[in-house]
Amino acid sequence: MSAATTRSRTPDRLCAEAVDLARAAAEEAAAPGVVGEHAGLVSEGDRVVTHFFECKELGYRGWRWAVTVARASRAKIVTLDEVVLLPGPDALLAPEWVPWSERLRPGDMGPGDLLPTEADDLRLEPGYTGEDELAPNSPVSEEMAELVEAEDAEVTEGPPRNLPTAPARGSIAAVAEELGMRRVRVLSRYGLHLAAQRWEEAFGPKTAMAQAAPAACVSCGFLVPIGGPLGQAFGLCANEFSPADGHVVSLAYGCGGHSEAAVMPKPPQPAAPVIDETRVDPFPLRPERDSGSVPVADDETAELGHS
DSSP states (O other), rough: OOHHHHHHHSSOOOHHTHHHHHHHHHHHSTTTEEEEEEEEEEEEEEEEEEEEEEOOTOOOOEEEEEEEEEETTTTTOEEEEEEEEOOTTTTOOOOOOOOOOHHHOOOOOOTOOOEEEEEETEEEEEEOOOOOOOOTTTSSSSHHHHHHHOOOOOOOOOOOSSSSSSSOOTTTTHHHHHHTBOOOOEHHHHHHHHHHHHHHHHHHHHHHHHHHHOGGGGGGEEEOOOOOOGGGGGEEETTSSSTTTEEEEHHHHHTTTTTTSSOOOOOOOOOOOOOOOOOOOOOOOOOOOSSSSOOOOOOTHHTTTTT
């Protein structure tokens, strides 16, 4: 170990004895009664020492006032360098600051909240908007220039609906707008991967419901196909009794509400009545007197109900 290193780790005697100078500087920077007892010192270098004093300020438990003093070479006067309030080893600190973009979680947004998207968001990539191509009815487009020369018309600035000609249907921008492609940004491959990963964690083949399902959603009649690149692996559940009703599910997901899992048999239908229309069965309006099981009494009063 060199002599210079030894001198830097050994506190300078005059600087170490300047406790009153350090306390006076700390009391001048802090409020009265805030600076507590001397809590030690540390050598910062050759003839540079930092004194620590306890902080009695409410809310700063474990913090210390650090006062750094120094003296020039061969000088006997100690001077003040700086005064600062620093946290100690057991200080009460605020939690580490995390940007809002990292604190935000799904479901945190409420009605009226706006979520800004960063310009360099990896989940998005530039889409085709047709801005690099002039609109067919633009006053400076080639089509409008030819129209002016042919008809000697006078072109004025204004929105497309106020211009005399309709946009050409065969342009690339018109076709892109009709297909819904004229967006500033679209999902990138990374964004598609993140979405697919989230959906599979919620309604994918590795869930407990899918493991116990009798069949997969790819063969279920309640599955509604979706378009786009994710339509090859996901669909929309339309079974109101399924736990995934209204959610995007993986084609390998499944539940007990599969349309073909337990088909109920149809109730038996009674046979149609057979009517013989080739014969006539006579039915008397009044039954015969001797047709019943009870013999007919000879007393005429019995018919009238008398005893």
